[in-house]
Amino acid sequence: MVTVKSSQKIFTDSEVATLTGICIDHIHKFAKTRHLGFIARAAEAAGKADNWLFTLSDLMVLVTLFPSAPLVGSRSDGQRAVWP
Numbered sequence: 001m002v003t004v005k006s007s008q009k010i011f012t013d014s015e016v017a018t019l020t021g022i023c024i025d026h027i028h029k030f031a032k033t034r035h036l037g038f039i040a041r042a043a044e045a046a047g048k049a050d051n052w053l054f055t056l057s058d059l060m061v062l063v064t065l066f067p068s069a070p071l072v073g074s075r076s077d078g079q080r081a082v083w084p
Contacts, residue, residue: 002058002063011059013037013052020063028052030066 002019004011019023030036036058054062 002059004059009056011056012055013054016054016059016062019059020066022062022066026066027062030062031053031058034065036061 011019013024013027016022016027020027022030031052031054037052037054038058053072
């Protein structure tokens with residue numbers, strides 16, 4: 001379960017990684033295949049995909065559809081282990 005403030009409408013990729021425990025690289029890959037992060041896709045088309053942005057709906061879809069990863073090792077940032 002993910003808990004966020006009701007006033008927050010937009011989340012950066014690093015915030016999504018912190019909230020979900022999914023590494024940023026996997027969030028980017030998954031977002032591309034599921035067409036999440038509408039501002040990110042516009043920035044990517046312009047060749048400036050530095051920071052991905054997600055709506056609350058995108059975050060809920062990501063949390064629901066992204067498969068859980070077993071903890072393989074400890075990471076210094078406290079996120080889930082990287083997928084193979």
